[in-house]
Amino acid sequence: MTKEQYDLAKKELEKEFEEKKKLLAIQYARENNPHKVGDIISDHYKTIKIERWKTTYGGFGYPSLIYYGTALKKDGTPAKNQKENAIYQENIA
Secondary structure: OOHHHHHHHHHHHHHHHHHHHHHHHHHHHHHOOOOOOOOEEEOOOOEEEEEEEEEEOOOOOOOEEEEEEEEEOOOOOEOOOOOEEEEEHHHOO
């Protein structure tokens, strides 16, 4: 085995490891997800109806989700400002 072959094999292993690590993070976040699309959630200052979500590594050491959705008033009616908002799973009240 040459140095080039070693470097290539090592790079391929590292790429495979990173892909598997990403899949593990997604699996963990999904299995620890108490909410689904259509749920209404609130954090400390906004309320949204979940339209989609994505996995984040956050600052808490474990993967979690960021929920995205349209802003709602506290009574559940659509807010005047209809821009999309995000709520981190760790911040849900």
